[in-house]
Amino acid sequence: MGNGAKAQQKRERKNAATSKGAKSQLKVNEQAKNIICNVCKTTFLCTSREKQLAEHAENKHSKSVAECFPNYVPPLPAK
Numbered sequence: 722m723g724n725g726a727k728a729q730q731k732r733e734r735k736n737a738a739t740s741k742g743a744k745s746q747l748k749v750n751e752q753a754k755n756i757i758c759n760v761c762k763t764t765f766l767c768t769s770r771e772k773q774l775a776e777h778a779e780n781k782h783s784k785s786v787a788e789c790f791p792n793y794v795p796p797l798p799a800k
């Protein structure tokens with residue numbers, strides 16, 4: 722593959738990314754907020770650390786993460 726083809730490929734990929742962009746952003750934002758406190762219905766980003774959720778559960782409700790966020794599946798601990 723020559724340099725010309727590579728540059729072309731790069732451009733195409735960039736175009737695909739930009740044309741998708743704006744439209745799907747809303748949907749992404751919706752999806753990103755997918756951890757909801759079962760007690761007060763506060764939404765948390767799915768990227769929230771378990772520590773944040775634990776702090777909310779303990780400070781706000783004196784409950785465990787499992788009680789406030791039954792749908793939250795903790796990432797497997799790194800070994």
Ligand SMILES: [Zn+2]
Binds near residue numbers: 759761777782
């Ligand atoms: Zn809560």
